[in-house]
Amino acid sequence: xxxxxxxxxxxxxxxxxxxxxxxxxxxxxxxxxxxxxxxxxxxxxxxxxxxxxxxxxxxxxxxxxxxxxxxxxxxxxxxxxxxxxxxxxxxxxxxxxxxxxxxxxxxxxxxxxxxxxxxxxxxxxxxxxxxxxxxxxxxxxxxxxxxxxxxxxxxxxxxxxxxxxxxxxxxxxxxxxxxxxxxxxxxxxxxxxxxxxxxxxxxxxxxxxxxxxxxxxxxxxxxxxxxxxxxxxxxxxxxxxxxxxxxxxxxxxxxxxxxxxxxxxxxxxxxxxxxxxxxxxxxxxxxxxxxxxxxxxxxxxxxxxxxxxxxxxxxxxxxxxxxxxxxxxx
Ligand code: AMP
Ligand code: MG
Numbered sequence: 001x002x003x004x005x006x007x008x009x010x011x012x013x014x015x016x017x018x019x020x021x022x023x024x025x026x027x028x029x030x031x032x033x034x035x036x037x038x039x040x041x042x043x044x045x046x047x048x049x050x051x052x053x054x055x056x057x058x059x060x061x062x063x064x065x066x067x068x069x070x071x072x073x074x075x076x077x078x079x080x081x082x083x084x085x086x087x088x089x090x091x092x093x094x095x096x097x098x099x100x101x102x103x104x105x106x107x108x109x110x111x112x113x114x115x116x117x118x119x120x121x122x123x124x125x126x127x128x129x130x131x132x133x134x135x136x137x138x139x140x141x142x143x144x145x146x147x148x149x150x151x152x153x154x155x156x157x158x159x160x161x162x163x164x165x166x167x168x169x170x171x172x173x174x175x176x177x178x179x180x181x182x183x184x185x186x187x188x189x190x191x192x193x194x195x196x197x198x199x200x201x202x203x204x205x206x207x208x209x210x211x212x213x214x215x216x217x218x219x220x221x222x223x224x225x226x227x228x229x230x231x232x233x234x235x236x237x238x239x240x241x242x243x244x245x246x247x248x249x250x251x252x253x254x255x256x257x258x259x260x261x262x263x264x265x266x267x268x269x270x271x272x273x274x275x276x277x278x279x280x281x282x283x284x285x286x287x288x289x290x291x292x293x294x295x296x297x298x299x300x301x302x303x304x305x306x307x308x309x310x311x312x313x314x315x316x317x318x319x320x321x322x323x324x325x326x327x328x329x330x
Contacts (some may be wrong), residue, residue, distance in 0.1 A: 003074040005302065006062070006098060007295025010091025011083025011111045012135055013042055013175075015051040017062035017094075018291030019073070020300060024121045029285070029292045030058045038173040041164065048086035057095050062291065073102055074093035075307065077298020080108035081316035082136065088315035096310045105307035107298040112137055112321040113148060115282075119255035121296055123280035127251060129244045131190030131236060131268065132289070135160035135175065135255030138202065138236065140243045141321070143329055150322050151202035151243040157257050159232060160206040166228055169212045170221050180225045181261050187226035191219060195231055200242055202235045229263055237267045244275050253280045257288035300328040 016031035032054035080093030087282020
């Protein structure tokens, strides 16, 4: 018989609630996304107020659309971290309230693990090298010995922050990734930019400064967008390739909001083919932050025995994914 789990995501700009079945069917995935004013980034407190206002309508949309009665929910999962404190707290309060009123277990989920496990479930990938590229993360990851291990990461900005800060410098509102992708598609003039790979880590801060300077010097947004994409995506593709060669895995998956970018997918696809590895990307609707990543990973955790008493549940702004024991993988 199917079991149902409700998941709440609220780590950053997105407040989302999803109901997923034990077979991995996503029955609903309602969301509301906080949009900061043009030219500025996420203000954690403002985002948390937006989440507070969205909580009741998003919850009722998710439960209504799922066709599942509240009494059939077996557990409630929430994103415990990493993320912005005020935003995390809104999701935790909603999840605690629902779990208490239904009298079902509460399951804490690591948001980054959520991106990976949902991506694997939706694409059928089993044991991949993961490129996690989002507003909050830039990491190359693979599973070994009971945990997802970090084989490379950004030493400063995430790839999402690089794109968003560059776009905001041009006057766009965050998130800017899609607008940069569209502008880049109109150019093929590469302007030289710093390419910074250190060991198996990447650094984007010099690239951001140099790209802003090119805009300030009058270069076109289209040419600089093309050049920043070519440079940053080549950097993450290089470190993913090294991780693939090192681990000998046969699958690669891109997860996180930047996975939506077609140029990144093409570069990663060429690289994966060279190693006879299968490349998968989370479908667009589920590559960015969403309740489904929390609900599905919550189900995996819950069926492995993970839950927390409501009175002891907490949020953790910095919670590295390589500190999470993964009981559901062998
Ligand atoms: P997430 O934190 O997983 O929700 O991802 C949000 C990030 O994905 C933001 O930094 C966006 O700018 C970025 N993003 C969304 N769509 C695209 C795209 N088509 N190309 C590049 N980045 C994107
Ligand atoms: Mg995310």
